[in-house]
Amino acid sequence: MPADEAALSYVSQAIDEGAIVEQPDTAAGKMRIRILLTAIALVAERGYETCSMRTIASAVGLRAPTLYNYYPSKEAILVEAIDYGIDNFFSYVLKDVDQKPRSERLFEIARRHIDYKLRHQVIARANDRLIDPQFAKLFLSEKDRKHFGKRLDNYRYKIHDLVKDLVGDRSPVDPMFVTLSIMNQWDRAAYWYNPKGKRSHAETAEQLLILTARLLSVSTLRSDRSVQRA
CATH class of the missing domain: 1.10.357.10 (Tetracycline Repressor, domain 2)
Incomplete structure (x- = not known):
C-alpha cells in the first residue's frame, strides 16, 4: 500500500472537483463533506480494506480520535459517502x-x-x-x-x-x-x-x-x- 502522501494529489483533485453542490455553511458541515469526498477517493484508489480511519483522518488533517466526533465507524463513512x-x-x-x-x-x-x-x-x-x-x-x-x-x-x-x-x-x-x-x-x-x-x-x-x-x-x-x- 502506498504511503498516505503518495495518494494526496488524487485525493485533493477529487475534493476540489467533487465539491460541485452547494456546501453547508457551518465548519462542521464542510468538514463532514471533506471527509466523505476523501473517503470516496481513498477507497476507490486503495480499496476499502486497506483504508483505515487513521488514513482518512490524516488525509483531511485530523487526528484519528477527532474523526470519531464526525462518524462512529469506517462503515458509517462508507455508507454516507456513497449516498453523498x-x-x-x-x-x-x-x-x-x-x-x-x-x-x-x-x-x-x-x-x-x-x-x-x-x-x-x-x-x-x-x-x-x-x-x-x-x-x-x-x-x-x-x-x-x-x-x-x-x-x-x-x-x-x-x-x-x-x-x-x-x-x-x-x-x-x-x-x-x-x-x-x-x-x-x-x-x-x-x-x-x-x-x-x-x-x-x-x-x-x-x-x-x-x-x-x-x-x-x-x-x-x-x-x-x-x-x-x-
Whole structure:
C-alpha cells in the first residue's frame, strides 16, 4: 500500500472537483463533506480494506480520535459517502429537469450526465467504483445494497421511459438495451476523455450527444435540444 502522501494529489483533485453542490455553511458541515469526498477517493484508489480511519483522518488533517466526533465507524463513512456521491451526481443531472418539456428531457439529462463525467472525472470514476455491484456485495449490508440499488434503478428507469418515447415498443432492439448502451457511453467518457487532447470539453460533449441521437435513430439535435425521428 502506498504511503498516505503518495495518494494526496488524487485525493485533493477529487475534493476540489467533487465539491460541485452547494456546501453547508457551518465548519462542521464542510468538514463532514471533506471527509466523505476523501473517503470516496481513498477507497476507490486503495480499496476499502486497506483504508483505515487513521488514513482518512490524516488525509483531511485530523487526528484519528477527532474523526470519531464526525462518524462512529469506517462503515458509517462508507455508507454516507456513497449516498453523498449519488446525491452529488443526481443534484447536478436531475435538478428541475421535469420542468422541461418531456420531448427535451432525455437529451437534457444526457447533456448534464456527460458534462458531469467530463468536468469531474476523478470523483466520477471514484463514485463508479463504490457503486459497483461486486464492491457492494463484499462490503455493504443487504439493506444498504438494496437502498443504493433502488436509487440507481430509479434513475435508469427514468431514462428508459424517455428512451421508449423515441424508439417505441416495436424497436428491433429492446429499449432497455438501448438505455444501457447510451448510459455506458456517457459514463465511459470519464475514463477516456483527455482535457488536453484535440477536442475541447464542449466539442466532446456535443460529439457524444450526436452519437446518442444516432443510437436512438433520431436526427441530429436542433439548437433547442429537441429531436426529430430520422
